[in-house]
Amino acid sequence: MTISQGATIMPGGGISRRPLHFIVMADCSGSMAGEKMQALNFAIAEMLPNLVAWEQEQEKAQILFRAVAFADTPRWHIEEPVPVAQLRWKPLHHVERGRTNMGPAFRMVAEALAPDRLERRALQPALLLVTDGLPTDPPGQFGAGLSALLALPAGRAAVRLAVAIGRDADSEALNRFIGDPQVPVLVADSTDEIADRLATASIALSRMSEVGVDRDALATQLLRAAPPKSPPSAVDDSIV
Amino acid sequence: MDWHLFTASIQGTAHRAAALPNQDAVGSRGDPAQAGGAPLAVAVADGHGDPRHFRSGRGSQLAVDVACELGCEVLAGMGGAAGPDPVRAQLAQRLLPGIVHGWRAAVAEDLDHRPFSAEELRHRHPGDDAVVAYGTTLLLAVFIGRWLAVAQIGDGDMLLVEAGGRVAVPVPPDPSLHGRFTTSLCQDDALAHFRVGALDLDQAPAEVLLLATDGFGNAQATEPWQPGVGADLLAFVRDRGIDWMGEQLPSWAARCASAEGSGDDTTLALLVRSAPPLRP
Numbered sequence: 001m002t003i004s005q006g007a008t009i010m011p012g013g014g015i016s017r018r019p020l021h022f023i024v025m026a027d028c029s030g031s032m033a034g035e036k037m038q039a040l041n042f043a044i045a046e047m048l049p050n051l052v053a054w055e056q057e058q059e060k061a062q063i064l065f066r067a068v069a070f071a072d073t074p075r076w077h078i079e080e081p082v083p084v085a086q087l088r089w090k091p092l093h094h095v096e097r098g099r100t101n102m103g104p105a106f107r108m109v110a111e112a113l114a115p116d117r118l119e120r121r122a123l124q125p126a127l128l129l130v131t132d133g134l135p136t137d138p139p140g141q142f143g144a145g146l147s148a149l150l151a152l153p154a155g156r157a158a159v160r161l162a163v164a165i166g167r168d169a170d171s172e173a174l175n176r177f178i179g180d181p182q183v184p185v186l187v188a189d190s191t192d193e194i195a196d197r198l199a200t201a202s203i204a205l206s207r208m209s210e211v212g213v214d215r216d217a218l219a220t221q222l223l224r225a226a227p228p229k230s231p232p233s234a235v236d237d238s239i240v
Numbered sequence: 241m242d243w244h245l246f247t248a249s250i251q252g253t254a255h256r257a258a259a260l261p262n263q264d265a266v267g268s269r270g271d272p273a274q275a276g277g278a279p280l281a282v283a284v285a286d287g288h289g290d291p292r293h294f295r296s297g298r299g300s301q302l303a304v305d306v307a308c309e310l311g312c313e314v315l316a317g318m319g320g321a322a323g324p325d326p327v328r329a330q331l332a333q334r335l336l337p338g339i340v341h342g343w344r345a346a347v348a349e350d351l352d353h354r355p356f357s358a359e360e361l362r363h364r365h366p367g368d369d370a371v372v373a374y375g376t377t378l379l380l381a382v383f384i385g386r387w388l389a390v391a392q393i394g395d396g397d398m399l400l401v402e403a404g405g406r407v408a409v410p411v412p413p414d415p416s417l418h419g420r421f422t423t424s425l426c427q428d429d430a431l432a433h434f435r436v437g438a439l440d441l442d443q444a445p446a447e448v449l450l451l452a453t454d455g456f457g458n459a460q461a462t463e464p465w466q467p468g469v470g471a472d473l474l475a476f477v478r479d480r481g482i483d484w485m486g487e488q489l490p491s492w493a494a495r496c497a498s499a500e501g502s503g504d505d506t507t508l509a510l511l512v513r514s515a516p517p518l519r520p
Contacts, residue, residue: 008491011472013462015501059254060503121458121502157421 017062019122020206021081022051023109026092027131027165028069029100036132036165039191041091043198050199051084054206061123063206066112070105071098099136102129102173103145110145113154125158126205130198132165135173142173150179159208161186161201165194242514243272243383245282246486247507248493252455254503255289263287263376264453264507265300269308270383272511277319279384281311284507286396286453288375288424291363298350299343299374303425306342311382311389314338319385324438327387331436336391339378340430347374375426379451381511388439388446393430394422397457399470400439401448403513407470408444411435422454448473451509456493459501473510482512 026040048065055063064081068074069092077092111117113125135142149155162174163186174185186197251262264287270280285303287296314335321327351370364373377394390398392411400408412435416423423433439446450473462468476485489510497506 008495009488010492010495011476012460012465012469015459015496016461017500018458018502058503059252059257059499119463121454121460121463153421 018060019081019119020061020063021113021118021122021125022063022065022084022202022206023112023125023127024065024067025074025102025105025109025127025129026067026069026077027071027100027133028092028094029071029098029131029133029136030094030096031100031133032165033094033096035191036194037092037094039194040130040165041089043195044092045089046195047198047202048084048087048089051202051206054203055084058207061206067092068105068108070101070108071095072101074101074105074108076108100131100133101137101141102131102135102177103137103141103143106145106149106177110149110152110155113149113152113158115153118154122154124208125154126202126208127158127160128198128201128205129160129162129174129177130165130194131162131174132169134169134171143176146176159205161205163188163194163197163201165191243280243511244482244486244514245272245280246489246510246512248490249507250455250490250493250497250505252497252502252504252506253499255505260289261297262505263289263297263300264455264505265297265304265376266507266509267301267304267308268509269312273514277385279312279316279319279382281308281380281382282451282509282511283307283311283378283380284396284451284453284509285379285425286377286394286455286505286507288377288422289504292365292368293373293375293426294360294363295350295373296375299347299371299426300376300378302346302350302374303339303343303376303378306346307339307378307380307391310335310338310342311380315382315384315389318387318389321385321387324387324440327384327389327438328436331389331391331438332434335389336431336434336436339380339391340425343425344371347371350374369426369428371426375424377422377453378425379453381449381451381509383441383511386440386442388437388441388449390437390439391434392436393434394424395454395457397450397452397454397466399448399450399452399466399473400444400446401450401470401474403445403447403474405471405474406444407467409466410437410439412437445513447477447513449511453505453507455502455504455506456496456508458504459496459506477512482514485510485512 063084065084067077069077164170188194188197247266266284268282283304285300287300379392382389493506
């Protein structure tokens with residue numbers, strides 16, 4: 001039994017908010033070297049206080065944060081779920097000549113979301129994929145990894161968003177990961193925009209996980225925060 | 241058998257913050273003392289919080305009313321049943337279809353009296369049957385003679401604690417329940433999603449039965465929480481007494497419904513068998 005500060009004697013082992021598992025899958029391939037990786041680390045570190053503030057504002061969820069770094073192979077950057085308020089971000093590092101294999105990263109996250117590893121009372125997980133390139137998985141591996149994730153109830157139910165660093169990374173593969181044509185990939189056209197896109201994505205993810213996924217609302221919110229830009233025109237208007 | 245029944249229903253802080261009412265309901269029919277062998281039915285229900293289910297608070301109340309009424313009526317003759325199979329059969333073949341039909345009829349009547357407003361219709365999804373607006377879970381327990389008949393659709397928890405300390409969940413688990421998703425009385429195939437049980441209280445003498453909407457279980461920090469909560473409830477009966485438990489019940493629900501807990505509406509129905517000896 002537990003005794004609260006107000007001297008309520010309750011049956012059981014105490015109460016707490018519902019877990020909201022927030023997992024970042026960060027591209028650490030060779031192309032992320034230098035300014036992009038610095039900007040990504042800055043952006044994640046900037047995102048965390050926003051998540052802490054959101055956690056305090058709402059009445060239901062406790063954010064538990066994890067991160068996967070992926071290149072040729074994935075590895076847990078933060079493996080054990082950490083309450084976001086307690087997290088101190090340790091910088092990610094790129095893998096020299098590392099490729100952008102996403103399928104194994106999806107499998108790694110799927111293992112963490114298996115029914116026997118996730119609390120029964122957990123809210124829908126929030127998954128954020130950040131990449132600057134197209135997947136380089138061997139044939140079939142991207143799809144197989146994504147299928148493994150979506151085969152799980154929690155993987156299917158997860159709110160999934162993607163941030164593309166550079167317009168070239170805004171690929172059909174990311175749309176497949178998101179799984180909803182209404183929800184856009186958030187594009188950071190420059191390293192300066194990474195922090196903004198991550199802040200937008202993280203709060204949207206958290207809110208949608210807590211209150212339930214209204215895909216229309218999510219799409220509207222994201223489009224308002226980061227409207228898609230016109231594709232580059234064949235002619236640079238500025239010099240005409 | 242003679243039972244003490246206590247109930248509490250508290251609005252969740254997340255509901256309050258979202259300007260939503262308490263969408264849970266709790267109710268009972270019959271005499272907790274079961275004088276003359278009359279049945280006792282107790283139910284809790286949790287109206288879905290999604291805006292699409294914009295009349296779920298009304299839906300949960302109708303579900304509780306219909307289920308308790310029919311539970312007493314349909315199972316009234318089952319006190320002398322020789323085994324659990326006839327009780328389970330009566331439950332599955334007569335009571336549950338009656339509840340689904342009765343709830344839909346009650347919803348239709350409610351709509352006749354109070355048609356959807358323009359504001360409500362903004363939340364209705366294209367193609368939704370009107371009952372979707374009233375979507376709710378339902379947990380029902382009916383005591384009749386030596387039998388306890390239970391039925392549940394959707395999330396929430398039932399916990400049975402025997403005098404010997406064994407803690408049991410009297411309905412089978414539903415693997416389709418996870419995260420925010422629940423089965424519902426408003427589904428076309430609601431009957432297929434009910435989980436039922438029939439327990440012989442002579443064989444497994446129950447001392448405590450707890451029915452709870454998911455605001456309670458979702459607030460519990462330990463997993464699984466059922467053994468600890470069950471053991472503590474039994475200890476409370478013996479060490480502190482039934483009246484103390486009745487006094488405490490609202491505060492348990494309130495803590496679970498708070499921002500320290502699930503933040504969700506929390507409704508409890510606690511039945512404690514009468515006159516257990518207090519420990520000296």
